Amino acid sequence: MQQSLSVIITAGGIGSRMQSSLPKQFLQVLGEPILLFTLRRFYTILPEAQFIITLPTDWHSTWNDYLLEHNCSIPHLVLDGGQERFHSVSNALQKATGQVVLVHDGVRPFFSQEMITEALNLLGEKRGVVPVIDLTDSLREVLPEAQSRPVDRKRFKAVQTPQIFRKEELMMAYNQEFQSDFTDDASVFEAWGGTILMVNGSNDNLKITHPRDLVLAQEMAKSL
Amino acid sequence: MQQSLSVIITAGGIGSRMQSSLPKQFLQVLGEPILLFTLRRFYTILPEAQFIITLPTDWHSTWNDYLLEHNCSIPHLVLDGGQERFHSVSNALQKATGQVVLVHDGVRPFFSQEMITEALNLLGEKRGVVPVIDLTDSLREVLPEAQSRPVDRKRFKAVQTPQIFRKEELMMAYNQEFQSDFTDDASVFEAWGGTILMVNGSNDNLKITHPRDLVLAQEMAKSL
Numbered sequence: 180m181q182q183s184l185s186v187i188i189t190a191g192g193i194g195s196r197m198q199s200s201l202p203k204q205f206l207q208v209l210g211e212p213i214l215l216f217t218l219r220r221f222y223t224i225l226p227e228a229q230f231i232i233t234l235p236t237d238w239h240s241t242w243n244d245y246l247l248e249h250n251c252s253i254p255h256l257v258l259d260g261g262q263e264r265f266h267s268v269s270n271a272l273q274k275a276t277g278q279v280v281l282v283h284d285g286v287r288p289f290f291s292q293e294m295i296t297e298a299l300n301l302l303g304e305k306r307g308v309v310p311v312i313d314l315t316d317s318l319r320e321v322l323p324e325a326q327s328r329p330v331d332r333k334r335f336k337a338v339q340t341p342q343i344f345r346k347e348e349l350m351m352a353y354n355q356e357f358q359s360d361f362t363d364d365a366s367v368f369e370a371w372g373g374t375i376l377m378v379n380g381s382n383d384n385l386k387i388t389h390p391r392d393l394v395l396a397q398e399m400a401k402s403l
Numbered sequence: 404m405q406q407s408l409s410v411i412i413t414a415g416g417i418g419s420r421m422q423s424s425l426p427k428q429f430l431q432v433l434g435e436p437i438l439l440f441t442l443r444r445f446y447t448i449l450p451e452a453q454f455i456i457t458l459p460t461d462w463h464s465t466w467n468d469y470l471l472e473h474n475c476s477i478p479h480l481v482l483d484g485g486q487e488r489f490h491s492v493s494n495a496l497q498k499a500t501g502q503v504v505l506v507h508d509g510v511r512p513f514f515s516q517e518m519i520t521e522a523l524n525l526l527g528e529k530r531g532v533v534p535v536i537d538l539t540d541s542l543r544e545v546l547p548e549a550q551s552r553p554v555d556r557k558r559f560k561a562v563q564t565p566q567i568f569r570k571e572e573l574m575m576a577y578n579q580e581f582q583s584d585f586t587d588d589a590s591v592f593e594a595w596g597g598t599i600l601m602v603n604g605s606n607d608n609l610k611i612t613h614p615r616d617l618v619l620a621q622e623m624a625k626s627l
Contacts, residue, residue: 311543315612316561317587319535319601327560327601329590335559336551337540363541366553377543377551382613388539389606395619 182299184228185277185346186221189267190214190285191235191260202238204285205245206393209400212245213387216400217288222253224292229276230255232285233267265361269353272346280349281341282364286387289399290341297378298343305373307344309365310380311336338363339380348373406523408452409501409570410445413491414438414509415459415484426462428509429469430617433624436469437611440624441512446477448516453500454479456509457491489585493577496570504573505565506588510611513623514565521602522567529597531568533589534604535560562587563604572597 190204204214211219218230234242236259245251256274261267268282279302283290290310298308318332342364344352349364352371361367365375387396414428428438435443442454458466460483469475480498485491492506503526507514514534522532542556566588568576573588576595585591589599611620 309543312540314561315610316536316563317590319533319560319562319589319599320558321560321601325600327599329562329584329586329593330559331584332586334544335554336543336545337538338543338553339540360553360555362553362556365543366541369553375543375551376549377545383615385615386539391607391609391619391623394622395615398618398622399615 182278183276184225185275185280186225186228186230186341187268187271187275187280187282188214188217188221188230188232188285189260189264189282190232191264191267202235203387204234205238205241206387208288208393208396211249213288213396214242214285215245215249215251217283217285218253218255219251220288220290221283224295228281231258231271231274232256233258233260233271235260263357265353265357265367268364272350272353275346278346279343280346281343283341284386287340287384288387288396289381289383289385290339291381291384294378294380294384295341295343298341301376301378302343302345304345305348306376307342307349307365307368307373308376308378309342309363310339310384311377312339312380312382313337336377338365339384339386344368344373406503407501408449409499409504410449410452410454410565411492411495411499411504411506412438412441412445412454412456412509413484413488413506414456415488415491426459427611428458429462429465430611432512432617432620435473437512437620438466438509439469439473439475441507441509442477442479443475444512444514445507448519452505455482455495455498456480457482457484457495459484487581487585489577489581489591492588496574496577499570502570503567504570505567507565508610511564511608512611512620513605513607513609514563515605515608518602518604518608519565519567522565525600525602526567526569528569529572530600531566531573531589531592531597532600532602533566533587534563534608535601536563536604536606537561560601562589563608563610568592568597
């Protein structure tokens with residue numbers, strides 16, 4: 180792990196799916212906001228990395244209050260979240276100093292060190308690495324006029340983060356115009372001409388999206 | 404709810420994904436095997452229904468032991484699970500006495516009464532009803548030679564159970580030859596010529612597949 184690293188943690192959510200007025204990145208796991216929990220885990224695993232958090236401007240002062248309350252002195256930059264996740268990452272890349280960039284959802288605290296080590300070894304020229312897992316439920320494709328059809332779930336993988344790229348390449352990818360089908364960094368990178376290598380993610384690496392996820396996160400945090 | 408109901412609960416799993424030698428339907432939630440927990444919830448919601456459980460033959464005596472241990476006297480039939488889920492359901496339909504059939508995964512104890520009531524109202528001629536939810540993670544399609552491509556997750560829904568049909572129609576559907584792309588009852592029903600109406604499932608209605616699901620199930624069971 181000789182290359183310098185930047186970790187971009189996106190935290191743009193406004194929490195609508197959580198039935199909570201607080202954005203989901205600030206909901207508490209073991210008495211700590213999820214975003215802080217995620218930052219701490221990264222710092223433990225990659226203490227030399229540069230950390231950049233993108234957060235809607237309205238929540239910067241709340242974040243500062245949390246840092247004080249929890250005595251967090253992990254060095255990091257806080258940038259404005261853009262209108263879309265695309266713009267947040269694009270802004271963050273301007274400030275990233277690492278040769279390699281890890282882009283990560285702020286509400287996924289349970290990523291694994293092994294996955295990151297594997298991904299860093301597999302990174303190559305115009306080749307990004309993303310963790311994926313199998314789907315558990317059967318899948319249907321929604322068609323026009325309330326129609327739908329079954330599709331084979333084995334044909335698909337669910338994509339997780341961190342998604343890992345050479346910084347210079349990802350910057351070039353993010354110089355493209357925004358398109359509405361850019362749902363993650365991998366899709367931006369591929370539209371630019373890069374290829375994606377999929378590695379095994381983990382079912383533990385959940386994205387905290389629904390109230391039930393918070394219950395689970397609480398239990399998982401206890402056993403870390 | 405004037406129609407007579409049969410509930411077919413499939414429990415064919417051998418537990419390989421659970422890192423446990425016990426099939427996942429027998430793992431414990433609040434001191435009770437999940438399958439028993441599921442049966443009990445159905446009995447509470449639909450006390451008049453007929454219950455049929457499909458279970459691999461090797462596990463019938465274990466199931467009987469559990470029934471005794473937990474003083475369960477809910478009337479139900481236990482049938483052999485077939486080679487595939489398709490064959491299990493097909494066998495169960497031969498014994499089903501209800502005009503309407505609900506086919507359900509034995510490892511999904513947290514279905515909702517509201518969904519079942521809604522589905523029974525929406526059932527129609529050659530129209531089955533299945534609960535679906537949005538996908539949380541980004542999605543990639545796996546292509547030959549280790550290639551993959553991003554797909555819009557909004558085009559897809561994750562399918563849950565119970566899946567609900569008129570019994571006579573589902574029996575005709577199950578008279579078809581088995582095909583490897585029959586992953587659930589909806590796909591069998593459609594291949595026969597039926598249509599599927601999708602209704603809102605729930606994120607709480609999880610399929611207990613991985614160890615982390617068991618942790619969550621434990622917490623959810625407490626708050627029922």
